[in-house]
Amino acid sequence: MIIKSKLLLFAGILSLTSLAYQAKAQFYVGAEAGGNQNYLITNVSNLVSSEYIPINGFNIGIPIEYKVNDWFSLKSTPEFIQKNYQLQRTGFYQGVYQLSKNGYLQIPLSVQFSFGSKLLKGYFNLGGYGAYWASSHIKGAFANPLNYPAYGTSNTAYYSVTVFDYQTPYYYDEKYQINSTKDNRFEFGVYTGLGISLQIAPDYKVFTEFKYYDALTDQQKKYELEQVSRYNETGSVSVGFLYELKKKLHKSKNHSSQTIN
Amino acid sequence: MLPIINKRSIKLYSTIITLSIGIVLTSCHKDITTTNQLGTAYTISYTQIFEDFWNSMNKTYVFWGDDPTNWDEMHNIYAPKFAALDKDSTLTSDSINSLSNSYFKGMVDGLIDSHYFLSLYYTLYGVSPSQDRKLKNPAFVENLMQTAPYTPSVDGKFYYTAYIDSLYLDDNKMVGIDTSLTVTGNFYAVAGYVRNTRILYLSFNEFQLVTQYQYGDSSVRATLDYFFKQLSNPALTGLIIDVRGNGGGSTQDLNFLIGSLISSPLHIGYTRSKSGSGRLDYTPWADAIVTPRPGFSAFTRPIVAMADGESASMAELTAMSLRAMPKTTFVGDTTWGANGPLTQNVDYNAGTFNFGNIGTAISTGTTYYFGNAYTSSCEFKYIDGTVYEGKGFPPNFDVKVSLNQVFLSNNTVDDPQLDKAISLLPK
Numbered sequence: 047m048i049i050k051s052k053l054l055l056f057a058g059i060l061s062l063t064s065l066a067y068q069a070k071a072q073f074y075v076g077a078e079a080g081g082n083q084n085y086l087i088t089n090v091s092n093l094v095s096s097e098y099i100p101i102n103g104f105n106i107g108i109p110i111e112y113k114v115n116d117w118f119s120l121k122s123t124p125e126f127i128q129k130n131y132q133l134q135r136t137g138f139y140q141g142v143y144q145l146s147k148n149g150y151l152q153i154p155l156s157v158q159f160s161f162g163s164k165l166l167k168g169y170f171n172l173g174g175y176g177a178y179w180a181s182s183h184i185k186g187a188f189a190n191p192l193n194y195p196a197y198g199t200s201n202t203a204y205y206s207v208t209v210f211d212y213q214t215p216y217y218y219d220e221k222y223q224i225n226s227t228k229d230n231r232f233e234f235g236v237y238t239g240l241g242i243s244l245q246i247a248p249d250y251k252v253f254t255e256f257k258y259y260d261a262l263t264d265q266q267k268k269y270e271l272e273q274v275s276r277y278n279e280t281g282s283v284s285v286g287f288l289y290e291l292k293k294k295l296h297k298s299k300n301h302s303s304q305t306i307n
Numbered sequence: 308m309l310p311i312i313n314k315r316s317i318k319l320y321s322t323i324i325t326l327s328i329g330i331v332l333t334s335c336h337k338d339i340t341t342t343n344q345l346g347t348a349y350t351i352s353y354t355q356i357f358e359d360f361w362n363s364m365n366k367t368y369v370f371w372g373d374d375p376t377n378w379d380e381m382h383n384i385y386a387p388k389f390a391a392l393d394k395d396s397t398l399t400s401d402s403i404n405s406l407s408n409s410y411f412k413g414m415v416d417g418l419i420d421s422h423y424f425l426s427l428y429y430t431l432y433g434v435s436p437s438q439d440r441k442l443k444n445p446a447f448v449e450n451l452m453q454t455a456p457y458t459p460s461v462d463g464k465f466y467y468t469a470y471i472d473s474l475y476l477d478d479n480k481m482v483g484i485d486t487s488l489t490v491t492g493n494f495y496a497v498a499g500y501v502r503n504t505r506i507l508y509l510s511f512n513e514f515q516l517v518t519q520y521q522y523g524d525s526s527v528r529a530t531l532d533y534f535f536k537q538l539s540n541p542a543l544t545g546l547i548i549d550v551r552g553n554g555g556g557s558t559q560d561l562n563f564l565i566g567s568l569i570s571s572p573l574h575i576g577y578t579r580s581k582s583g584s585g586r587l588d589y590t591p592w593a594d595a596i597v598t599p600r601p602g603f604s605a606f607t608r609p610i611v612a613m614a615d616g617e618s619a620s621m622a623e624l625t626a627m628s629l630r631a632m633p634k635t636t637f638v639g640d641t642t643w644g645a646n647g648p649l650t651q652n653v654d655y656n657a658g659t660f661n662f663g664n665i666g667t668a669i670s671t672g673t674t675y676y677f678g679n680a681y682t683s684s685c686e687f688k689y690i691d692g693t694v695y696e697g698k699g700f701p702p703n704f705d706v707k708v709s710l711n712q713v714f715l716s717n718n719t720v721d722d723p724q725l726d727k728a729i730s731l732l733p734k
Contacts, residue, residue: 192595216593
């Protein structure tokens, strides 16, 4: 229900853009890159000495802006974004962990409201996104139940401080095999962003932007009763540039006309 | 500079920004609930006990990736039945207990975990799904021996241990018996050469070799030392390790026994456990390795591993480990099918658990539970890529026995499976 109302609101905001459409729109395209931190929102209170911690990642994208007027634009940044997290154990089980690095192909779509001078503008984005979980890599360690030190050479500590003082760790660093029964590869959510852009040349502007992505869909398919949901929440900081295509397109059009003539 | 935002725009901004902040803030508050840690939920009704058991199984049972049981369907079927036990005032206490027992049995009957044992303390009832399945099979060795004229064994393990030494082994054989350490019966080990051959034979009834070697009766240590010493005998032509009727024990015995036969690490399979509370949250498969014992060389002569339907857990892993060696043949019968290692639940957040917390005694601090599920913490997959849990490991030579073959007319016993094993080795 919450998801539905938010999607309706998002659709409403998009519809505003059509009302605001003006003939003198400008079209920008560019590149951006940045870092992010992803939080897996779930509940592991039933697991002993276990916690999820946020992990940093990166994102690269191609921002596309359709500027309707000085204060209103449509913006989308198709991007590759990592949404990483780590499940780790604490106390006696310290050292047992699994780091998950997940790559998503993501397409956000937002409305952007700008303010400020022609040279320096601040802006605010609001929109939604859809993402496809394209890749996953896991790295970690756990106590191997069937790999003891050779008999007579046990390294068992008299006072075991952690589990690895008396059990051999198994370290792994491998591609995660997506489980089609469990794993939901499609993610949808809302996002908001705050940024500053600087017009450095008639056709170029550079920007830096903070974005916050909030998934509204579970990382897992609904495959069991009493399922504990897992959601990604990602904050990213990006820098990039935008290049205005409109003038070039016009120039190109004029040039073509001249050639024909 | 011209104003680029008019009053109308400001109003629009304010509305949108307010809505946006509202969206983000409400999105942050996701209501995600889970169950309490195992055994901590206080239960005062059959409905609560059922939910505690169902959820604990759902989150910590390690075989959901392979088990055919539809656990959601178990919830759909049994939740209303347990709820009825709370509501039906016409039921007597005995009938409630009886119904409760049957419901729990119905839920777990198809589980493949062949270590699985459900103890219902409150009603003094226990369920072993694998045992129940085997007792329905007339060819199962335990069923077969129920009609035997006598039980030719001091430890109840049929004819494999107590009589084998006198019938098959020469006079230099060693026998070790310990009566002090085990809670499941005496420990018994025998090692010696098969009469008129240079085939070395070893059998023992439980996997507590390391413990017995270090702390048990001196006769056990002497027997095992004799066996290890004979491994380097140049006249030796073959080896039989017989774990028939052996119900398993400590996994540390793998390196102690199999480690004395190899000179480089032996890869026998893989293990995995849970990596989260989701039913299908698994760790990757970790290599299961037997590590050589310092001071021992690789055993290069032929080996016969012997196991049967009563060989469980470590006995199966031993047969599998021997079979992973290049010159080993497995003779006997398909094993029990309980391969998953066990440890305390907290180690992997998987495995054995108590359920149905029915209160804590103030005077002693002891917490009492409705029941306990004894179950593996890890899943084992053999080197051939097969999970034999619930199926049993099949022999190369499946030698079925009948009472007529075992109990001979001259009031002695024969061992057709051992006869086959001896026939496969050079004399």
